[in-house]
Amino acid sequence: MVVTEDIGVPSWDLYELSIPCTVFGKPQPDLADPWYDLRLCGTGERRQDGSPAEFGLALRTRYGLDDLVGADTVIVPSVPDSCVEDGRALPPALITALRRAYDAGSRMVSLCTGAFALAEAGLLDGRRATAHWMHTAQLAERYPKVHVDDSVLYVDDGDVLTSAGLTAGLDLCLHLVRRDLGAHVANQLARRMVVPAHRPGGQAQFIDLSVPTTDDEGLGSVLEWARERLDQPLTVEDMARQAAMSPRTFYRRLQAATGTTPLQWLLNERLGRAQGLLETTDLPIEKVGELSGLGTANNLRHHFLRQVGVSPSDYRRAFPRGMPGSSSVIHRAQVRGSTLG
Template identity: 70%
Template sequence: MNTGSAGTVALAVVPDPRVGTTLWEMYELAIAATVFGIPHPDLADPWYELRLCGDGDPGGVLSLRTTHGLDGLVDADTVIVPSVPDAVVEDGEEVPARLVEALRAAAASGARMVSLCTGAFALAAAGLLDGRRATAHWQHTAQLAARHPDVVVDDSVLYTDEGSVLTSAGATAALDLCLHLVRKDLGATVAGQLARRLVVPAHRAGGQAQFIEAPVPPRDDDGLGDVLQWAAERLAEPLTVEDLARRARMSPRTFHRRLQETCGTTPLQWLLQQRVARAQTLLESTDLPVEQIGGRSGLGTAANLRRHFLRTVGVSPSDYRRAFRPSGPPSRDR
């Protein structure tokens, strides 16, 4: 069990003053509340402390009771803006000034700033995305880029991680980013176990495409589920695209196309993601030297492991092991 402190997560609730909180705006809010607000003491103790912060809800389709005012964002470890009202995105209305002020204060105090879907418009209004790569749901990225030309908008990815500022596309990509945050805070093992409880894929990398023809995990009857499970059990072996295609009884070109359509990634990218994830688990759960972890994960030499691990995870294997074995990182000092 990971016993590191996960810190305080503050969700900024931004209802539309005309119609209140809508069902669609509740979606990303509910995702974040589910991931960070339901304790899992068997996985990490303490879990996150969740706050719902806002200026009150005028009612509408749903009424929310916030636990804190917007000042509750300022001293949080992580601040998440799940969405903004449709009027901000579609009609060009301004993000509430008090929210902008609170977001700037939270960022200045060292909080990690996160947006889900249209929440990127709030971070952009606060100037927190200027010069940074960011995303939102592909239906709204054109408006985001037009209104905030200093933001490097990428409409093709599930989420972006700029260190202290992270953004995601909408719908299930919001869940991908929330699990990514858990992975950064508490490690791949905890994130993987939580994903299994939520019955979702353990890890979809942020660079995967937003728009894929079948945005669901492969089914057993689509010709991919069995072969991907087969490959996941043999990551230490020198697998090639030809090996996977032969197992799936497809040509390499057809296998490449089918995996791209189904998972939004190429066979080689999928293998790399799985091997890095395996290395993360081994670093957390074993005392094996880096050389052996490179072999068992299929990444080869220690140098190759370090190169891919640093590029994908953002830290070296040794730094990752220090952070997540035996305990996770402390919350931000104040």
């Protein structure tokens, strides 16, 4: 282990840094045991101008850049604004460490402006990537080999993933949990974190479509009622009647609370049910379509390809059979984050 010096943490970094700490750093033994092993790795550099960090905060960590090698996943939560707006060079030791970690087989992840560090290391060359919308033009100009997409919340390019800014980092971290441990674990973790309504996150990604979206009084019970009947024909009128509202009032209330229409909410829930069945059972695709309320196997494939980006069969193959609730041991992922000041 490398003992690092105190590292000032700019205010912009605090939020992005807190996201992986919250998602990966707190054990969730009832969801998956063992959980992730999170370690914060610092550059060991002090602020070059000698000024104190905003809010007077500093971070001391036992782990240095050498510890990135060997991690299953390396996350760069962001870089200082001066490295983005003023062109200040990123620490060469950081860039070298990121390259070494990638070459050793680590999955590389950036949140917000952390994409600049991955790009500087050459890890985004020829890849589709994103960052905070305020900085995507600078990212594209500075690194022309990167295919910058400013229309998505995050991009999953297999072993390299990037997210847009701020809360989009949470979307990506939950997506990582979904990839590693399955939709059920990600959904339950999202419930505990009281995340906002599901937000589409781009193309060809395992998007969670079943995270509950509202606790609005008067809607929670009817939505739970509908979840218990996803395999049955349901209409807006049925749900409105259960909520003791007119269809127009129910439509307006649900859209205000979730940002989506009743029919889209039903589709999202049914796709989430199908995801869980594909992950945890060996049921035929036809049966999965029936139990999730999506009907025929062809209809299930149509909606999966459109909403999730892969076929049901490909989605099933992406997850091991040892999902939570079975007797198999869940893979333990080690995540390390590099902090900058």
